[in-house]
Amino acid sequence: MKAIRTKRSLYNMEELVFVITPDEEDGGFCAAAVGVPIFTQGDDWLDLCAMVLDATKCYYYDSEPPATVRLMLREQVLKVA
Structure with missing residues (x-):
């Protein structure tokens, strides 16, 4: 028998990862979730x-949210001339 995956089961996960980038235009930080359409921003780290x-x-108002959220700062490598 083949299992059918629904939208709810696809997004039911233990950990949700956000990639964090500095907001160079307004200051603060921007956060984008990996794999789900969640975007937000804050004026400082606590915000x-x-x-x-x-x-x-x-986003998960009608379903089980992930157990944890991981925030990952974008790593950037610069070449020194």
């Missing part, structure tokens, strides 16, 4: 953390 948790709860 960003609160906004990420709020956006995650809002």
Whole structure:
């Protein structure tokens, strides 16, 4: 028998990962979830953390949210001339 995966089961995960980038235009930080369409921003790190948790709860309002959220800063390598 073949299992059928629904939208709900595809997004039911243990950990949700956000890639964090500095918001160079307005200051603060931007956060984009990997694999699900969740985007948010914060004026500073504590504000960003609160906004990420709020956006995650809002996205999963009708289903089980992930157990944890991981915030990953974008790594950038610069070449020295």
